[in-house]
């Protein structure tokens with residue numbers, strides 16, 4: 001009898017299931033709003049021109065294929081930290097930020113989870129927003145942390161449950177870990193305002209919580225990398241020690257290259273050196289050392305002034321296209337179709353995703369009758385909309401909610 005005879009079948013991934021149903025649908029009007037990857041005006045995957053140029057520069061420099069150090073390409077990690085923390089950051093200027101390359105954002109979160117489980121002396125509890133990116137939950141559980149939730153989203157207003165959030169963070173035991181989406185909260189598209197961030201920072205300070213920022217969308221939310229880093233930089237300026245996961249999947253379109261960074265702010269260069277040594281001890285038995293290619297591309301962009309300027313324009317182009325789709329969808333529903341309900345959240349939400357407020361039965365009807373696919377929580381990827389399909393999508397939503 002097979003060693004695996006008793007292995008039970010696990011549930012399918014909810015997002016990949018949407019893509020499978022979409023692929024099997026033969027209707028030419030079909031739309032996939034499940035995927036978390038940017039699509040251009042024609043609905044096609046988009047390789048940033050700055051990335052193409054960077055790849056060309058890397059190729060012509062004929063680099064070798066030797067192993068990277070355990071914590072990755074040193075120039076890349078230096079530049080990634082600069083992008084996130086900004087040149088004015090005190091711990092950055094002091095040389096007190098410990099940073100490692102990671103297997104994109106997921107890998108950064110996982111290194112962070114494993115490091116905190118081993119070395120954070122105060123608590124093993126991590127508070128996640130409800131809802132959050134689905135993978136956060138198993139990721140932190142598998143890292144050895146105890147996952148708990150704090151209120152984040154208010155169904156009734158399709159907005160932030162700020163009172164609930166504050167009450168839950170105030171009720172958390174002192175020195176717990178709290179995960180914060182730095183910008184473009186996934187799946188809701190609902191972010192705190194700068195004033196609300198300042199209040200959250202005060203509560204985090206009062207309760208001595210350890211803030212762990214997940215920044216998967218820097219630049220992609222507003223079109224401006226500094227604006228999207230506001231929360232991270234505010235917390236650092238307020239003297240918090242933070243943990244930070246960065247991803248270059250969305251803002252450079254480097255999804256499958258798996259390039260990201262994990263960092264911790266420390267009290268001194270001497271402490272940083274000790275933390276660095278322990279990060280290596282966490283990473284070495286996981287995958288030895290990270291892949292080369294994405295680090296070279298990202299670093300070429302971050303370290304070449306003309307390419308950096310071009311990239312900033314291209315990130316803004318992606319963000320602006322998404323913002324314009326929000327505008328169009330809102331107008332189509334509210335003004336053209338007079339669709340029942342309040343749709344202001346479509347415009348006020350930010351980033352790739354929007355929580356439409358559509359119910360699970362409505363999303364089922366949309367898939368079966370209109371060939372429009374999204375996750376059953378009513379989340380749509382705005383990047384899947386374009387001038388060729390947005391009217392059809394709005395009409396389909398209108399029919400589904402009447």
Ligand code: PLP
Nearest residue numbers: 036104105106133186216247249
């Ligand atoms: N964190 C959030 C909130 C995300 O939405 C994603 C991707 O969808 C990630 C992290 C990690 O993505 P990746 O591992 O592709 O960088």
